[in-house]
Amino acid sequence: MNIHTSAMPSPAPVLRVEGLSKQFEMHHLKRTLFAFENIGFELNEGEFILLKGENGAGKSTLLRTLYRSYLPRAGHAYYHTREGVIDLAAAADVDIALLRRREIGFVTQFLNARPRVAADEIVAEPLRLAGTPRAEALSEARRWLAAFGVKPQLWPAYPSTFSGGEQQKVNLARALILPQRLLLLDEPTASLDRSARRALVGRLAELKASGVAMIGVFHHPEDVAGLIDREIQLETIRIADEAEEDVVE
Ligand SMILES: Nc1ncnc2c1ncn2[C@@H]1O[C@H](COP(=O)(O)OP(=O)(O)OP(=O)(O)O)[C@@H](O)[C@H]1O
Ligand SMILES: [Mg+2]
Structure with a gap:
């Protein structure tokens, strides 16, 4: 017998970040730059978090750390895969590569354009990697x-x-x-015209709903x-002058 204790199922967790900190060692300046702390x-x-802060506050660095382009100095980022929980702060590179292909996407304003690959082929590639036949993937692209x-x-x-916007x-x-x-998403709308911004926001709403x-x-x-x-x-994070004495060589 099934006993339902609540009418609404609670949403499944995707990410739990704890005490995440990142700093850059500026060896040539013998200084530590604190990007974000704790x-x-x-x-x-289906949740959407807006990340705010002034230029240099560490927004891009936090996103890159979650994508594991950077290793954090401390803390955890527990990501709930379909199979189990993995700490993005400590996972092996092979696991990260797999997650990037299947579950975690990163969008910046810059295209990492590869030479001599057509635009429609570039867009179709994620579908092709997921097993969609070429003709279908290209038409979707x-x-x-x-x-x-x-x-x-x-x-x-x-x-x-192409132009920057294209x-x-x-x-x-x-x-x-x-x-x-x-x-x-790291400023995905910078340099987009109004209709492209509208298309993007429409797609994000659709993805959120799914x-x-x-x-x-x-x-x-x-x-x-x-x-x-x-x-x-x-x-x-403003660095006090005496922080220089704490620099780890
Ligand atoms: N690879 C790096 N090496 C050293 N310092 C870095 C590196 N990447 C970022 N920083 C520094 O970390 C701080 C945070 O940078 P970040 O790019 O995360 O800021 P941001 O909040 O995204 O700013 P913006 O609004 O201008 O995009 C900056 O002071 C930056 O100079
Ligand atoms: Mg940034």
């Missing part, structure tokens, strides 16, 4: 390029010659074509006002 928060399926306003003449062209649209189409469980958890920095937070569940404010 960050903690929880994120459930073109649908997304169109949705973000990339002209059809550019679909078979190499993005290395490159960003290719980047977004690629990053958002396959729903991830966790999406890290359960994707997101943490994002937005140049125009009003674009995503309807999606925000919580805000995290990163404070710029």
Whole structure:
């Protein structure tokens, strides 16, 4: 017999961050630069956290640390995969590579354009890797390029010659074509025109409704006002002069 104690199932946790800290050792200056200290928060399926703070407060560094481009100095980032919990702060590189392919997406304003790969092929690649047949993946890719306003003449062209905004649209189409469980967004709307921004926010709303958890920095937070569940404010860490004496060589 099934006994239901609550009418609404509570949302499944995706990420629990505890005491996460990151600093950069500036060896040439014999100084330590504190990017962020003792960050903690929880994120459930379908939730959207807006990351705020002034220039240099550590927003991009926090996102990169969660994506494990950087190792944190201290703390944990417990990520709930479909199979179990893994600490992103300590996981093996092979596990991180697998998560990046299947579950955790990172969107910046910069396209890492590879030479001599066509725009539609770049966008279709995540679907191809997930096993979608080529023709189907390409047609889906073109649908997304169109949705973000990339002209059809550019679909078979190499993005290395595209304008900054066009490159960003290719980047977004690629990053958002396959729903991830966790999406890290670092100013994805910078240099996008209004209609592309609208297409992006529409897609983010769709992903959120399907359960994707997101943490994002937005140049125009009003674009995503309807999606925000919580805000995290990163404070710029001012270093006292005597901190130099604490530098680890
Ligand atoms: N690889 C690095 N090596 C050394 N210092 C770094 C590195 N990356 C970032 N920093 C420093 O860490 C601090 C936080 O940088 P970060 O890029 O995270 O800021 P941000 O909040 O994203 O700022 P912005 O709003 O300008 O994008 C800055 O003082 C920056 O100079
Ligand atoms: Mg930044």
